[in-house]
Amino acid sequence: MHALRKWLLSGLLVIVPLFITLAVLKWIIDTLDQTLWVLPLVWQKWLYDNNIRGLGVLLTLGILLAVGAIASNFVGKRLLGWGDAVVRRIPVVRSIYSSVKQVSDTLFSESGNAFRTAVLIEWPRANVWTIAFVTGAPGREVLGHLGGGDYLSVYVPTTPNPTGGYFVMLKRSDCIELRMSVDEALKYIVSMGVVVPGGPATVAIKH
Template sequence: MRHINATYQLVVANTKCWIGCQCWERSCTRGGCHKQNEWRGFKMNIKVFLKTSLLGGVVVILPVALLVFIARWLVELVAQGLQPLIRLLDPDSTLQLYAANGVAILVLVGTCFAVGVLVRTRLGGWIYSILEERLLKRAPGYSLLKDTVKQFIGNETSPFSSVALVRIFGNETRVSAFITDTHPDGSYTVFVPTGPNPTSGNIYHLKAEFVEPIDVPIEDTMRSIISCGAGSTLLIEASEKE
């Protein structure tokens, strides 16, 4: 009976200790309670990963969806204006809608080509710059849409097309980074992504002496970040060749 009572008291004490810990994993002994916070940290990491991944996906998909939506809207708008002409030319055709869409696409492509040729001239470029500064840049979403189009078909350098090894701690420790901007004084603005999720990171403004641009494809650099540093040999070898 005395043995049963002692066992019962031990179970009650351990149960109270388990409840008081309020954590996922616990090891309770007669000498006290040992709390483990691994589960709490794991949940926090999962939360951050889901949030940054979702935001990263939105940043990529939203501009593309906006571009597709506007292109489709323009095609439908021009096609509706051309349908009376298509009916006049071929009133019995069952492919009037497809013909109108095809002609609309050709009209839009021709218009883009004509505008492109125009803005390459001195007068056209001047008119476009005035129009952009005074009107277009004030339109909501114009800058975002313009940057998105440049990413797909433009010839300008992408914000994340330049790779570098940078020293952000003032010593010989180097981290993988992407050069996002250069400044008249020779300094750089760089983005240092986190691994294995490169959609989040930190932005640094560094003097040229702390930035070492390297000739490595952005895809290989992203792959090394996602794989937690595996494949970084390419970056180190490129640094030694410079």
């Protein structure tokens, strides 16, 4: 029975991640395939009749690359700047657009500083430690209420789902910068400490 239980758990450890990965990939491909609506109806019918799967992925990548290429040249930047100004003048839409754009610029811009550094902090109380990510620094108004000093804006992710978490402001002296990369830190968090960057330390557990 012990061997059967061991084989069952080993099988689950192999099958479950593979199944979830394939399911997510299928959902992404099916969703992106729906972008084919931008093609002429004749081409849509031909593509669906021939059951060409995954073309939506290529089409989406092509659109992203094309927009990126246009946005990278002088004319494209002027056009985007004009469009950005127009959108920001539309009530309600401008508040949503501005918020989303600010977050995307912070996350995806090469000059952004979001999730660039993993730090070790005491959370949620003293002598309890966790890994967090530096996202920036507090604004002047907030910093004034904090009494000045060198503070960092820090995102504390939850485990095993790092998309949920807490935004806190801590003194820089209370944050220990880690040498591990952001990717390594995310794997460490998602795996609940199982995947240890650099290998786990030997710990003696007393019974």
